[in-house]
Amino acid sequence: MAIERTLIILKPDCVKKKLAGEVLKRFEQTEGLRIAGLKMKKLNKKILEEHYAHHKDKPFFKALCKFMKSSPVVFSVIEGENAVARVRDMCGPTDSKQAPKGTIRGDLGEDVQMNVIHASDSVETANVEIPRFFKKSELF
């Protein structure tokens, strides 16, 4: 299996509830996954319109942007074998209310919007999302 890198964003609900360490710990304690990059920053409208371009016409887009700008977020690149799918599995489904216990969203999320974490949904997406937020020199 290939060594992959995937982008995660710990969303404002996660940061405000001081759960960033808890989520990062889950990845660090998973055999074969490691942190390859880590930073904290505030998102702005321009970058959100790019990052959530596929949702631009959805009724929840405006509320999603407002939520995502409501506090700084934590960005990380997680590396490991099959990391993209494994990280998505650990996050659980989009709606925290539907997400099983044991998943990050199931244990720590509130609803479909405040669901703790973004994670790249494919290797192709990760290859676009990682350079959106990290320079090569910021990855180790």
Ligand code: IDP
């Ligand atoms: P994902 O984060 O599981 O990949 P996407 O469908 O790509 O889910 O949606 C991106 C983000 O938009 C979600 O994580 C969530 O925060 C928000 N979102 C998705 N669907 C809804 C909705 O129906 N209402 C409100 N927010 C939503």
Ligand code: MG
């Ligand atoms: Mg998605």
